[in-house]
Amino acid sequence: MSYVSKMESKNIVVFASGSGTTFRALLEHSFLKDSSFRISALITDRKDCGAVKIANEFSIPVIKYDPDMLNILHKMDIHLIILAGFLKILNANIVQHYHDSIINIHPSLLPSFGGRNFYGIRVHRAVIESGTMYSGFTVHLVNEGVDSGPIIFQNTVPVLSTDTAEELQNRVHREEITYFPKIIDSLCRWPYEVKGNRVIMRPFKQ
Numbered sequence: 029m030s031y032v033s034k035m036e037s038k039n040i041v042v043f044a045s046g047s048g049t050t051f052r053a054l055l056e057h058s059f060l061k062d063s064s065f066r067i068s069a070l071i072t073d074r075k076d077c078g079a080v081k082i083a084n085e086f087s088i089p090v091i092k093y094d095p096d097m098l099n100i101l102h103k104m105d106i107h108l109i110i111l112a113g114f115l116k117i118l119n120a121n122i123v124q125h126y127h128d129s130i131i132n133i134h135p136s137l138l139p140s141f142g143g144r145n146f147y148g149i150r151v152h153r154a155v156i157e158s159g160t161m162y163s164g165f166t167v168h169l170v171n172e173g174v175d176s177g178p179i180i181f182q183n184t185v186p187v188l189s190t191d192t193a194e195e196l197q198n199r200v201h202r203e204e205i206t207y208f209p210k211i212i213d214s215l216c217r218w219p220y221e222v223k224g225n226r227v228i229m230r231p232f233k234q
Contacts, residue, residue: 037066038107038216043093043114044072046148048079050112050133050205055086057209064217068104071097073116098122107216111170112208115147123172128222130170131215133208135200137182138166142175152193152200163187163196165204167211169227180220180227181211210234 037058044051051070058067070083073093083090091100098121101109109122111132123130134142135151141163146154155163164184169177185199214232221228 039068039105040065040108040110041069041106042067042110042112044079044112045074045115046077046113048082051079052082053205054209064213128169132170134166134175137164138175144174149193152196161187165200178222178225178227
């Protein structure tokens with residue numbers, strides 16, 4: 029990562045509910061010498077999920093998601109909140125307080141296949157059933173809606189005629205864990221601007 033300049037790393041927290049593969053990718057990036065961010069805590073609604081095991085492996089504090097989460101977050105010097113497979117909808121007071129500072133990754137090309145009923149393998153099943161030829165993932169800011177915030181980045185993958193939902197999920201996820209840490213690094217390193225439903229950010233090395 030010689031393309032980036034040295035700087036004081038920004039403090040982020042990661043919210044996760046699942047296996048933790050995206051969390052691990054972010055964590056590994058944070059350990060790089062020139063990373064622009066550090067992860068101060070994992071926040072989860074599932075204390076037995078894979079992300080918790082990874083956090084314990086690397087001595088990252090684990091905090092149980094609580095309805096009074098905003099007061100807990102107030103005590104931490106947070107630059108960004110990252111949702112990495114977090115299945116709960118955040119309380120409105122958190123979204124309002126951290127306006128334009130909460131980042132989510134969704135396994136489709138939003139606004140297609142987004143919303144309350146689209147998560148996990150359900151997204152990929154719906155994509156295949158629709159007959160569309162391309163899918164991918166979207167990184168976006170979180171607002172008061174569900175999967176409706178300003179779009180930061182999208183990347184496409186082909187949907188093959190022979191794909192199962194699991195095969196498509198794996199193909200999309202490989203791209204997610206490749207790009208997501210780089211995107212977060214850039215968002216921590218450089219200012220970004222929201223214009224309508226799009227985020228203008230500095231290009232990063234892909």
